[in-house]
Amino acid sequence: MAVTAFLHQKGGTGKSTLAIAAALALQEKGEPALLVDADPQGTASEWANRFGKRFGVESLHHIQPTLATLAESWREEWRHVIVDGPPSLSLMTESILVGVDRVIVPVRPSLPDIWALPWLAAIVRKLRREGRAPAAAVAFNMYRGEPLEPLIAEMKQWGLPVWPEPIPASDELAALFAGAALDGASAQRMLRLLEMPGGE
Numbered sequence: 001m002a003v004t005a006f007l008h009q010k011g012g013t014g015k016s017t018l019a020i021a022a023a024l025a026l027q028e029k030g031e032p033a034l035l036v037d038a039d040p041q042g043t044a045s046e047w048a049n050r051f052g053k054r055f056g057v058e059s060l061h062h063i064q065p066t067l068a069t070l071a072e073s074w075r076e077e078w079r080h081v082i083v084d085g086p087p088s089l090s091l092m093t094e095s096i097l098v099g100v101d102r103v104i105v106p107v108r109p110s111l112p113d114i115w116a117l118p119w120l121a122a123i124v125r126k127l128r129r130e131g132r133a134p135a136a137a138v139a140f141n142m143y144r145g146e147p148l149e150p151l152i153a154e155m156k157q158w159g160l161p162v163w164p165e166p167i168p169a170s171d172e173l174a175a176l177f178a179g180a181a182l183d184g185a186s187a188q189r190m191l192r193l194l195e196m197p198g199g200e
């Protein structure tokens, strides 16, 4: 069993899209996931209310510094838990990091998304020193063939590995919020991402 969070302090990088895609990919594989909405803006819960009735959904409507404790009870019931994180840094950020097995940090292939990383990376490094850090990697999302090397070079100093398979910008993923199904290639890509070390 594994708890996976999509986390970045910046909005618009694809946390909710990829969290929903991950839950859909697991469901299609016959392994239902609990989708946890840890963003007070409620994107994942709203999506689930409209289109994801078959999902288990847990909505946290305010800063919840005890997510790590909640995660223990989810673990008992669910094989997979997917957490859609808030676009901010708060007490919840550290609690999410402590409570999950792996963290995927979506970034668009653009410098501002990279420049926003050091704070989150610093918390991960602190937790590593304490032996409490989850597996963590940055994943490029909305990729349109941009040169990634300069962006990867910029990130080296922060100690966050980069997932080797960028997630393309696609009409299918953009349409998820409108209730579209996940296409097969995206589903396979999400399942590979979820095989990142840190789970079972």
Ligand SMILES: Nc1ncnc2c1ncn2[C@@H]1O[C@H](COP(=O)(O)OP(=O)(O)O)[C@@H](O)[C@H]1O
Pocket: 010, 011, 012, 013, 014, 015, 016, 017, 018, 043, 087, 141, 142, 143, 167, 168, 169, 170, 171, 173, 174, 175, 177
């Ligand atoms: N891979 C992708 N391809 C196309 N559109 C995407 C992709 N990932 C995210 N989007 C779009 O980008 C916007 C921001 O995504 P969202 O998941 O809401 O980000 P976050 O949760 O990090 O704020 C949304 O309009 C979403 O549909």
Ligand SMILES: [Mg+2]
Pocket: 015, 016, 017, 039, 043, 084, 085
């Ligand atoms: Mg979101």
